[in-house]
Amino acid sequence: NAGVTQTPKFQVLKTGQSMTLQCAQDMNHEYMSWYRQDPGMGLRLIHYSVGAGITDQGEVPNGYNVSRSTTEDFPLRLLSAAPSQTSVYFCASSYRGRRGAFFGQGTRLTVV
């Protein structure tokens, strides 16, 4: 059982470049979400989805887009990367019913 899989693990981008962080889960979870982890700030929610075709903004959505065309996949798109988006990104999924979230291994992104 793979759980939550994120790709890539590491990425370096130049300012202004775009890219997509991939997230897939094989647990048939309804909920999926993206967080960024920055020193001293914990995890902050970027976007989340409560099911296929439904997405919503979290605490820090600016500069990021998401879509949820299938239950399994929840990609995060950076439209025009900025140095302020240098962070570690975590994808998570969970069941309806508030039973805790499962996290991917993270993507360490550096924007230069």
Next chain:
Amino acid sequence: AQRVTQPEKLLSVFKGAPVELKCNYSYSGSPELFWYVQYSRQRLQLLLRHISRESIKGFTADLNKGETSFHLKKPFAQEEDSAMYYCALDTGNQFYFGTGTSLTVIP
């Protein structure tokens, strides 16, 4: 508004000493609270959820609705407990995380 506060960014204890990581929350509904642990450069792992009242790796946490707290405790710290610990509140649609406490257990 829903918020989670972890007042200690850093906590150091000696091996064998008791440890308590503090977590306070603010939520108008019925809280669903969790503790997550993150070992160095690894993914977050679910450690405890209050509804199951379980003990994992010797850690326990009790929800105190009167004090709106969900402190994580362990009677005897071990070196392998050194990690980052996050308290989280689940409202059904979103998780709200605290800023985390970095625990170091000194041999």
